[in-house]
C-alpha cells in the first residue's frame with residue numbers, strides 16, 4: 001500500500017478523533033493520543049511529522065528512540081483514545097489499555113486493532129522557536145512548552 005492511499009479518510013479520522021503515537025527506547029514503551037501531524041514528502045521520501053510537548057511522558061522516550069509509529073483507528077476506539085490522551089504513562093500502564101504488537105520494520109510497536117499504520121524512522125527533530133511564532137499562536141497554545149517535532153520517514157504503511 002502506498003503511504004498516500006485513502007489518506008483523506010485516514011486524516012479525517014486522525015484529526016477528528018486522534019491516533020496513537022507509540023515510541024520505544026530500550027525497555028520503555030508508551031503511547032499517547034495525538035491529532036496534530038502531517039503526512040508528506042521531503043528529501044524525496046515520505047514522512048510523518050508529529051508534535052510532542054516536553055511535559056509528556058512520551059517525550060522522554062521518543063527523544064531516545066530512533067523510531068515511532070502512528071496507529072490510526074478507523075473504527076471505534078474512542079475509549080482507548082480518551083484514556084491515552086488524558087492519562088500519563090508515568091502513572092498509568094497503557095499496555096493495560098491498548099495491546100502493543102510488534103511493528104514490521106521498526107523497534108517501536110503498533111497498537112492492535114487500528115485501521116491504518118505508519119511505521120516511521122526518525123530522520124530529523126527540532127523544537128519550535130517561540131521568537132519565530134506569531135503572538136496569536138503563542139498566546140493560544142504555549143507557556144514556554146513549545147512542541148518538539150519529529151520527522152519520521154514512513155518505512156511501512158498498511
Ligand SMILES: Cc1cc2nc3c(=O)[nH]c(=O)nc-3n(C[C@H](O)[C@H](O)[C@H](O)COP(=O)(O)O)c2cc1C
Nearest residue numbers: 033034035036052053056057058085086087088089
Ligand atoms: C484528541 C487528542 C489529541 C492530542 N494531541 C496531542 C498532540 O498532537 N501532541 C501532544 O503533545 N499532546 C497531544 N495530546 C495530549 C496527550 O495525548 C496527553 O497529554 C497524554 O496524556 C500524554 O500521555 P503521556 O504523558 O503518557 O505521554 C492530545 C490529546 C487528545 C485527547
